[in-house]
Amino acid sequence: xxxxxxxxxxxxxxxxxxxxRRLIYESDxxxxxxxxxxxxxxxxxxxxxxxxxxVIPPGLLTDRPSEVVDDPTVQIVxxxxxxLDPAGDLVLRALESGKAVVTANxxxxxxxxxxxxxxxxxxxxxxxxEAAVGGGIPIxxxxxxxxxxxxxxxxxxxxxxxxxxxxTRMVEEGVAYEDVLAEAQELGYAEADPTADVGGGDAASKxxxxxxxxxxxxxxxxxxxxxxxxxxxxxxxxxxxxxGYTPKLLAIAEDSSxxxxxxxxxxxxxxxxPLASVRGATNAVFVSGPSIGELLFTGPGAGGEPTATxxxxxxxxxxxxxxxxxxxxxxxxFASGRLRDPSGVSIKWLLRMxxxxxxxxxxxxxxxxGRHEVSIKSVWQDGRGDEATLLLVTHExxxxxxxLAADELAGLEVVSAVDSIMRVYDDEP
Ligand code: NAP
Ligand code: HSE
Numbered sequence: 001x002x003x004x005x006x007x008x009x010x011x012x013x014x015x016x017x018x019x020x021r022r023l024i025y026e027s028d029x030x031x032x033x034x035x036x037x038x039x040x041x042x043x044x045x046x047x048x049x050x051x052x053x054x055v056i057p058p059g060l061l062t063d064r065p066s067e068v069v070d071d072p073t074v075q076i077v078x079x080x081x082x083x084l085d086p087a088g089d090l091v092l093r094a095l096e097s098g099k100a101v102v103t104a105n106x107x108x109x110x111x112x113x114x115x116x117x118x119x120x121x122x123x124x125x126x127x128x129x130e131a132a133v134g135g136g137i138p139i140x141x142x143x144x145x146x147x148x149x150x151x152x153x154x155x156x157x158x159x160x161x162x163x164x165x166x167x168t169r170m171v172e173e174g175v176a177y178e179d180v181l182a183e184a185q186e187l188g189y190a191e192a193d194p195t196a197d198v199g200g201g202d203a204a205s206k207x208x209x210x211x212x213x214x215x216x217x218x219x220x221x222x223x224x225x226x227x228x229x230x231x232x233x234x235x236x237x238x239x240x241x242x243x244g245y246t247p248k249l250l251a252i253a254e255d256s257s258x259x260x261x262x263x264x265x266x267x268x269x270x271x272x273x274p275l276a277s278v279r280g281a282t283n284a285v286f287v288s289g290p291s292i293g294e295l296l297f298t299g300p301g302a303g304g305e306p307t308a309t310x311x312x313x314x315x316x317x318x319x320x321x322x323x324x325x326x327x328x329x330x331x332x333x334f335a336s337g338r339l340r341d342p343s344g345v346s347i348k349w350l351l352r353m354x355x356x357x358x359x360x361x362x363x364x365x366x367x368x369x370g371r372h373e374v375s376i377k378s379v380w381q382d383g384r385g386d387e388a389t390l391l392l393v394t395h396e397x398x399x400x401x402x403x404l405a406a407d408e409l410a411g412l413e414v415v416s417a418v419d420s421i422m423r424v425y426d427d428e429p
Contacts, residue, residue, distance in 0.1 A: 005319040008074035009043040013080030014188035017052040017306035042068040053157035079103040100318040104131035110205035110221030128314035133206040136306025137299040143213040150289040152214040155253045159206040161232040161281030161302025162189045163249040169277045174280045189302035200226035203264040207251035211262045218334035227265040259340030268424045346396035348424035357388035372405035
């Protein structure tokens with residue numbers, strides 16, 4: 001007969017309710033595949049009366065999370081509550097009392113991950129967080145275990161399902177921003193506060209976690225510069241399409257001789273780039289290193305079902321470790337420092353401007369770019385008279401130089417407005 005492992009939940013929302021269903025009603029399938037008898041001992045929620053779409057056996061629900069954390073029959077705590085408070089202190093308490101913790105909380109791991117992993121190591125228990133990045137895509141374990149011997153140089157990709165879903169629907173079907181955001185919330189992709197998604201904060205937390213694991217240097221979430229997708233509009237999509245690009249919210253983490261830079265921002269990618277065809281809530285992450293070349297991890301990046309699979313995998317790993325009596329030593333070490341300001345990193349830019357269509361206008365504009373050492377790659381103009389639209393793509397240039405040039409351009413008499421500035425990511429010279 002197999003030994004029972006007690007499991008307690010902090011949260012039973014989009015992700016948690018799927019997990020509760022699988023652990024209570026599909027436990028035979030889990031036992032058949034793993035030999036584990038996982039038993040749900042308690043489920044902490046805010047509102048015990050809420051309909052969760054599943055029948056929860058009486059006595060399991062509580063609105064006091066400490067009852068789950070302090071329950072001596074719970075050996076593994078699943079934190080799918082989200083946010084920093086009270087989740088952070090509850091996770092710490094669970095670890096300190098010798099319970100393994102599985103969390104999907106990227107905000108918490110990006111903010112207190114180093115402290116919590118150290119606490120887990122001290123207590124000799126595991127803290128696993130596969131679901132914190134990439135939803136159902138296995139990416140945390142490959143980075144921290146399979147690729148631990150590689151000198152990873154960059155991690156780049158789409159790590160937020162909500163914004164990728166929004167951009168896909170807006171660009172391909174012209175759906176209004178508010179409508180498509182509401183859809184993403186209904187589908188269970190968005191965070192409880194969706195400003196974390198659309199403002200780039202969720203992707204920044206994930207980028208911080210990925211960079212920390214990839215480079216072996218702690219990158220706190222607050223060290224990631226971020227811009228969201230709220231400012232993008234139909235005209236930006238149209239300019240991008242005209243020049244052969246599509247907008248994506250990219251997370252880019254690079255380790256070079258100048259240090260580590262991690263950033264999240266809307267970026268135009270060429271229509272024939274593999275990231276351009278990553279649609280809906282799908283995520284895709286390229287990991288590069290000198291020996292592996294380039295690896296691509298892709299799959300469902302958000303939603304209750306895929307995320308629950310990632311959490312369940314960690315629960316099964318924790319349970320196996322418990323049964324084997326393994327004293328888990330933190331397998332991850334982080335150095336400090338080596339972080340650089342991402343605004344110094346060079347990238348190409350697309351500027352959309354409203355200009356007067358007169359002889360000499362382009363020369364004036366080119367002179368401004370020249371003064372700020374920004375080199376022009378291509379120019380496209382449409383319209384005549386006072387309302388000509390000028391699309392201009394630069395070669396790689398640091399953000400600081402580009403913004404100085406843009407400020408000076410906005411002051412030219414022949415430039416009515418610098419309407420938008422977007423980054424461009426492509427491999428072309
Ligand atoms: P959610 O639907 O908002 O669920 C949160 C759950 O936690 C709810 O059951 C809520 O109770 C409970 N809760 C929140 N604060 C509480 C408190 N102070 N005391 C007791 N219970 C509390 O969130 P979710 O989408 O499942 O996400 C959970 C975590 O997984 C987050 O960290 C998120 O970032 C991460 N994640 C989500 C996805 C996704 O696609 N949704 C994917 C990957 C990772 P009530 O139900 O009573 O309100
Ligand atoms: N809100 C997140 C997203 C959930 O849209 O990607 C998955 O982490």
